Amino acid sequence: MAGIDATPRTSESQLGVELDPIQLVAPDGTPTASSISSKYRRNLPPETLAWLYESMVVTRELDTEFVNLQRQGELALFASCRGQEAAQIGAAACLPKTDWLFPQYREIGAFLLRGLTPAQMGAVWRGKWHGGLNFTEKCVAPISIPIGTQGLHAVGAAMAAQRLGEESVTLTFLGDGATSEGDTHEALNFAAVFNAPCIFVVQNNHWAISVPVSRQQAGPSIAHRAIGYGMPGIRVDGNDVLACYAVTAEAAKRARGGGGPTLIEAITYRMGPHTTSDDPTRYRSDEELEYWAARDPIQRYRTYLQAEGVWSERLEERVAAKSKRLRAELRESTVNGDDFDITDVFDTVYHDITPDLLAQREQVLAEIAMEAGA
């Protein structure tokens, strides 16, 4: 069991937060100076570079299929992650699959990386079951609809890992809106006080439904809040998958070495509406959308890979085939999947069902039987 030192351990000089985000690949696809000289330089093998590309494209394709299914009336709602693929895939890809993830609800890129199937993810939006199906078998917590509450669960899991003598790291995804919630404050504070091996990845996508990030705080940046908690805060270009990968890998290395938590602010943009029920034309401009479209994470990374000689027609074909397969899987599981039994609603609440709930379970079965007989 690792010791917990709850005395202040960070000096002010350790906590300088740079306002300029870490960027390894510029929006035009060219490598930046940081990619050559900084501590974030990574010599990732070509297979890993290709895997990151594949993951981002497949995520976007699957995301598109989700939106289509909603438009066709097969899903009540969907929260698209279009534009945020690099932030979540970069962060999740650098961790082993035994490190726990605590998502918000917009992280299908991270879910895909963990091997969660479209059917497991789609169950939420189809209204089949809350939270997603069997996410925890892949060390992923169920999605959290209340904003920011999952940060505390991540800290608890990280504190458990300390007590279990693991060298694991726990990562939670939050949004810019979540940083205004009290639970996020408590989570950051607890993580720092207990030196928990926990990484907070805030996907600052600039909008919490209609409220801009400027209304969430008055400080210089979300990452700057880390100073007050006594942990490193890092701003990263959230549309640069290699930068997100490198920054998270660095934070994970620190956490595994007993260095405690890190707050990462990944600056990205939600290209779609908040959910399919939202109308973003009421609060943001076409110019803003165009600005961010020019910084698209996938287009940028493809240009980079082409220059690096990693991109090929064969890779593109492989990615297209996988996208097609997963889109078909999603459609099939959505349209033709079976609903669960109403009795599951009763049977999953408690390990030991109570007598009163058992009676109510019998009541609903009687109602169904009566309906069938009528």
Next chain:
Amino acid sequence: MTQIIERPPFHGEDEPRRPLFTSVPPAPTLTMAQAINRALHDAMASDERVLVFGEDVATLGGVFRVTEGLAETFGEQRCFDTPLAESAIIGIAIGMAIRGLVPVPEIQFDGFAAPAFDQIVSHLAKYRMRTRGDVEMPVTIRIPSFGGIGAVEHHSESTESYWLHTAGLKVVSPSTPTDAYWLLRQSITCRDPIVFLEPKRRYWLREPVDTETPGLPIGRAAIRRSGDDVTVITYGPLVATAVSAAELAAQQHGWSVEVVDLRSLNPLDFDTVAESVRRTGRAVVMHEGPRTLGFGAELAARIQEELFYDLEAPVLRATGFDTPFPPARLEKLWLPGVDRLLDCVQRTLEQP
């Protein structure tokens, strides 16, 4: 006067069959606070996954000294002080439970459960269902609760109705040191989340506590005093009040009052309630919290739904009032006591 009615448990497969009255070795005399401390100690000794944490629980040993000695005995990995943040105390307990630990967080006082309400209601209670049973929440939240000690504001609240209206939680409240010991041991081994409401005004009740012979399981009520005329149904701090009232009623009026101690509010042992009310034909429900939509309302509804033709009188409620908890110097007038209870008892007896 304590009499326990022998009845099969509601899910007896987990419970070994044993006679309820056997000869037992001499038991140590403990206060309820000490009994809870002993239960925490024994639970931590028997299962290293058990953790105790909260505000002032480690170095200080808790503001009521209920957690005294645990940090010294088990180390600060397993019993530790947290920053002052109740939502976080429950939130990290959830994360720990996901990873297989057995957290026993303390909320220092009833009134401070409010900041943790979201984590308890939105997550702790729902987690098992949301994950289709993949993830269990064996979390026991200890909350020193209820009034009667002349405390400052926010230190005398009855929170049970909030938890009872939340599917996924179980709620228990002991009335004696022995019950406190065993209900807590059983809560900690239970695989469902439990809100454990400690009647702080009874922390100093003292009795021999047998820590060898398991007590009644969660989900079973106890008859604390038997009687034939009226059934009083209560729990936690008011059980002792009801028993005193019953003694007084017998001496002064010759009324025979039966006192049912629910012990476990969810799961509810309605069989024991029903057996008693069927016999007496009259029922009074007693709790400290405000009357409207208190647990008494649910009990009264259940009794009339299931026992309407056995009733000789309407079910009455001796409760607190629909106001915020009053200042300390007025709490005696506000809290339901012997007089308010016996007034209800008399009214049920006066029915034709």
